[in-house]
Amino acid sequence: MVRKPERGSLAPRGASSGGLADRLRLIVVTDAAAAAPGTVEDVVAAALRAGAPAIQLRDKNATAAELLRTARALRGPTRAAGALLFVNDRLDVALAAEADGVHLGEDDLPVAVARRVAPPGFLIGRSADDPALARRSADEGADYVGCGTVYPTSTKPDAGAVIGLDGLERVAAAVPVPVVAIGGITSARAAEIAVRTSAAGVAVVGAVMAAPDPEEAVRSLRAPWEARRGRTQRP
Amino acid sequence: MVRKPERGSLAPRGASSGGLADRLRLIVVTDAAAAAPGTVEDVVAAALRAGAPAIQLRDKNATAAELLRTARALRGPTRAAGALLFVNDRLDVALAAEADGVHLGEDDLPVAVARRVAPPGFLIGRSADDPALARRSADEGADYVGCGTVYPTSTKPDAGAVIGLDGLERVAAAVPVPVVAIGGITSARAAEIAVRTSAAGVAVVGAVMAAPDPEEAVRSLRAPWEARRGRTQRP
Numbered sequence: 001m002v003r004k005p006e007r008g009s010l011a012p013r014g015a016s017s018g019g020l021a022d023r024l025r026l027i028v029v030t031d032a033a034a035a036a037p038g039t040v041e042d043v044v045a046a047a048l049r050a051g052a053p054a055i056q057l058r059d060k061n062a063t064a065a066e067l068l069r070t071a072r073a074l075r076g077p078t079r080a081a082g083a084l085l086f087v088n089d090r091l092d093v094a095l096a097a098e099a100d101g102v103h104l105g106e107d108d109l110p111v112a113v114a115r116r117v118a119p120p121g122f123l124i125g126r127s128a129d130d131p132a133l134a135r136r137s138a139d140e141g142a143d144y145v146g147c148g149t150v151y152p153t154s155t156k157p158d159a160g161a162v163i164g165l166d167g168l169e170r171v172a173a174a175v176p177v178p179v180v181a182i183g184g185i186t187s188a189r190a191a192e193i194a195v196r197t198s199a200a201g202v203a204v205v206g207a208v209m210a211a212p213d214p215e216e217a218v219r220s221l222r223a224p225w226e227a228r229r230g231r232t233q234r235p
Numbered sequence: 236m237v238r239k240p241e242r243g244s245l246a247p248r249g250a251s252s253g254g255l256a257d258r259l260r261l262i263v264v265t266d267a268a269a270a271a272p273g274t275v276e277d278v279v280a281a282a283l284r285a286g287a288p289a290i291q292l293r294d295k296n297a298t299a300a301e302l303l304r305t306a307r308a309l310r311g312p313t314r315a316a317g318a319l320l321f322v323n324d325r326l327d328v329a330l331a332a333e334a335d336g337v338h339l340g341e342d343d344l345p346v347a348v349a350r351r352v353a354p355p356g357f358l359i360g361r362s363a364d365d366p367a368l369a370r371r372s373a374d375e376g377a378d379y380v381g382c383g384t385v386y387p388t389s390t391k392p393d394a395g396a397v398i399g400l401d402g403l404e405r406v407a408a409a410v411p412v413p414v415v416a417i418g419g420i421t422s423a424r425a426a427e428i429a430v431r432t433s434a435a436g437v438a439v440v441g442a443v444m445a446a447p448d449p450e451e452a453v454r455s456l457r458a459p460w461e462a463r464r465g466r467t468q469r470p
Contacts, residue, residue: 063342064324089299092327096348107298113331 020123021178023084024144025201025225026190026218027054029182030070032061034209041073043214048081050218056103056203058088071097086125091117101125103146115141127182129163131174144178146203147171150193151184154206169197187220194224201225255358256413258319259379260436260460261425261453262289264417265305267296269444276308278449283316285453291338291438293323306332321360326352336360338381350376362417364398366409379413381438382406385428386419389441404432422455429459436460 028047030040044055055078057071071087075097078085086101087094091114094102101123104111111126118124126137127146134145149162162183163171172179178200181193185202193199204221211217263282265275279290290313292306306322310332313320321336322329326349329337336358339349346361353359361372362381369380384397397418398406407414413435416428420437428434439456446452 064344065342068344068348090327092325092330092344092349092352095327095352096344107300109299109303109327109331113303114327117327117330 020143021200022229023053024178024180026052026221027056027086027146027180027182027201027203028052028208028218029056029058029088029203029205031205031209032059034206040070040209041077043209044074045077046214047208047218048077048083050215051222052081052083052208052218054084054086056086056088057099058103058205060089064090064093067093068096071099075099084123086123095119095122101143103127104142111137111140111142125180128171129160129167131170134171134175134179138175138177142177144180144200145171145175146182147179147199148181148203149183150181151189153184165193165196168193168199172198172200185221187217187223190221191224191227194228255378256435257464258288259413259415261287261456262291262321262381262415262417262436262438263287263443263453264291264293264323264438264440266440266444267294269441275305275444276312278444279309280312281449282443282453283312283318285450286457287316287318287443287453289319289321291321291323292334293338293440295324299325299328302328303331306334310334319358321358330354330357336378338362339377346372346375346377360415363406364395364402366405369406369410369414373410373412377412379415379435380406380410381417382414382434383416383438384418385416386424388419400428400431403428403434407433407435420456422452422458425456426459426462429463 032040035043055074057074059067067090071093074085084100086103087099088103089108091102091109102114103125104114105127111124114124123143124141125144125146126142128134128137129147137145147168149160150168152162168181180201180203181199182203185204186207190202193202202221207221208214208217267275270278290309292309294302302325306328309320319335321338322334323338324343326337326344337349338360339346340362346359349359358378359376360379360381361377363369363372364382372380382403384395385399385403387397403416415436415438416434417438420439421442425437428437437456442456443449443452
């Protein structure tokens with residue numbers, strides 16, 4: 001059973017932290033293979049046109065030089081659209097490309113270490129699928145937690161156990177920073193997450209990268225969060 | 236034919252740049268497979284006992300988290316021995332471990348970009364096997380150039396063409412920063428390089444990592460440079 005968010009509020013946790021939670025309602029994670037025959041740059045451009053508030057560049061197969069080239073190619077459009085740009089794993093590439101932040105997993109630099117190297121205001125996300133790790137990540141300075149795998153997915157075969165909505169809510173209830181659900185997210189599932197958990201948003205790979213119409217995909221993934229915001233803002 | 240170093244001097248180029256050239260007479264590059272069944276940490280400890288002035292941590296198979304753990308394990312001993320510690324490729328790991336510098340290749344961050352991200356005084360090395368690339372690297376802010384493959388080698392199967400002593404000297408003559416020869420270096424070849432080129436030193440992988448006696452290997456790799464220094468200091 002998914003517990004009701006505490007304090008009877010459906011507002012995402014961390015909503016007070018400078019509007020970051022609002023900007024994490026949807027993180028579009030790149031995947032060159034899923035975008036083919038299109039390019040990551042083209043799909044990101046479409047996602048930004050549809051109002052995607054955050055992009056995470058991820059390419060485990062790219063060299064640092066290649067990753068930097070793509071990050072730089074995405075920096076202008078994301079900045080122009082007022083969207084956040086994160087780079088997966090490589091803090092050095094993120095800093096070099098003047099990205100807004102880095103997303104770290106268990107094989108990457110520890111959050112506390114990245115926090116010391118990064119300049120003030122630089123955003124750090126950390127993957128965590130259980131409350132203890134999520135709390136530790138927040139304590140070490142993570143600005144948000146990416147939580148999953150929520151639903152089974154094919155785009156990240158190395159993803160861990162499927163934790164479901166219950167597991168997601170346990171993490172979201174455990175930390176004071178925004179929690180973003182990842183893993184097998186579709187627009188229907190985004191709606192379910194928005195209604196039934198206190199997650200701040202969702203991160204998607206295939207749902208946008210492999211979509212026949214990435215703009216439409218982004219709009220339908222955004223809709224549940226706008227609806228939730230409308231509900232919480234009613235007197 | 237190897238050209239004689241200009242100005243009739245056998246002093247390494249870059250010898251004036253704060254003593255860096257002296258500290259680059261020998262860079263011991265790590266290789267976990269070559270060190271087996273020993274550990275990289277043990278071989279580095281032996282190399283430091285024998286006076287190795289610089290260590291470069293390289294492990295293309297390690298995650299960032301693993302690389303950081305090894306870099307931290309090497310930071311104390313290298314600092315205590317007064318030796319430089321470089322990390323291959325990962326500027327972020329190098330910064331996080333408080334290494335003295337990073338070594339960059341063609342797949343890594345461009346030198347100019349790394350220079351902007353790194354703090355003042357942080358050392359940046361760049362691989363370059365031709366004079367034009369070496370000059371560009373120095374212009375972008377590289378503190379030294381790693382030049383090779385000088386001799387055929389098995390420890391870096393992705394290394395480029397074998398350039399020989401002629402190719403090495405062309406690079407060494409082209410740049411104002413120290414040039415370190417890499418690729419198939421043995422103590423006999425180090426002696427040849429010290430006598431016949433203006434390279435500042437040599438970088439070795441297998442010659443120390445896979446040596447039956449790493450201390451002895453370091454001593455014999457250092458010897459030609461001490462002998463050259465003796466010659467150039469004669470009135």
